[in-house]
Amino acid sequence: MRRLPPLRSLEAFVRVARLGSAKAAASELALSPSALSRRIGALEEFMGKKLFRRQNQILTLNDDGESLFKTVAPALEGLAEAVHDHMDDSRNIRLRLGVLPLFASQRLFPHLPELRRMYPLLHIDTVTTGHSENFLGDTLDAAIILAKQVDPALHSVRLDHNFVYAITSTELASTLGDTPEADLLSKQTFLIHADMPESFESWKEALGLAGLTPAAIDHFDSGPLMLEAAAQGLGIAILHDDHLSRSHDARLAQLYDVKVESPYSYWFVCKPRALETRAVRLFHNWLVKTEI
Secondary structure: OOOOHHHHHHHHHHHHHHHHHHHHHHHOOOOOOOHHHHHHHHHHHOOOOOEEEEEOOOOOOOHHHHHHHHHHHHHHHOOOOOOHHHOOOOOOOEEEEEEEEHHHHHHHHHHHHHHHHHHOEEEEEEEEEOHHHEEEEOEEOOOEEEEEOOOOOEEEEEEOOOEEEHHHHHHHHHHHOOOOOOHHOOOOOEEEEOOOOOOOHHHHOOOOOOOOOOEEEEEEOOOOHHHHHHOOOOEEEEEHHHHHHHHHHHEEEOOOOEEEOOOOOEEEEEEEHHHHHHHHHHHHHHHHHHHO
């Protein structure tokens, strides 16, 4: 059998390549930047060639690195799955799931007791960072994302269709009235989710206010924080109708009686091979059968 490079060095290499950041990879692996650099250096010494371009402490794959990554990454995934398949079935089954906080709190968690009753050994590690699809096969097994469309290389299931609502405090909604007025809206602050950048444009066009320029736009990466900010009178949140109806927050109201079809939906996504693992398969099959 041919001599293999250190597995930890290969893992570090794949993490840096996937995340596009040595700092992020070091954090994921709980390593110092110098320790990560040593692992990458050990792999390059073993290979006898450089795998990254280095500029101002930024690492990007060169041609040799790209070629190695395309070969090694699937092999490492296969190795991890092979080991997992031979683990003791009496032990807990663990799913590493990426999900946005608002979906988790409003839609997923209320149904998880049912899942636990069905599969007592299935446990879920929840990660709430955005763009979870970028971490599939690495730190995540599956994800529920908010997107216009999904990479066709992934297995995906569309979970809903939505309308865009302008959501604000009941007090501000009363002040602004039932009819959109450009002068009044131009003095307001709008709250926009990082994963829904086009929703505001869709809402403005539907109201015939495509040229509206508000006093300010504040950006958020958390739906719950957007709803709380809106309830506190800090601005007008552009979110889905479902987010408002499930909040059950008497402080919030829809601004104007207008339904605007959303460009975005929630999707379940994973790599196709991940469906062969027990944890992903159980969760996927339960999710598509459950109205959440």
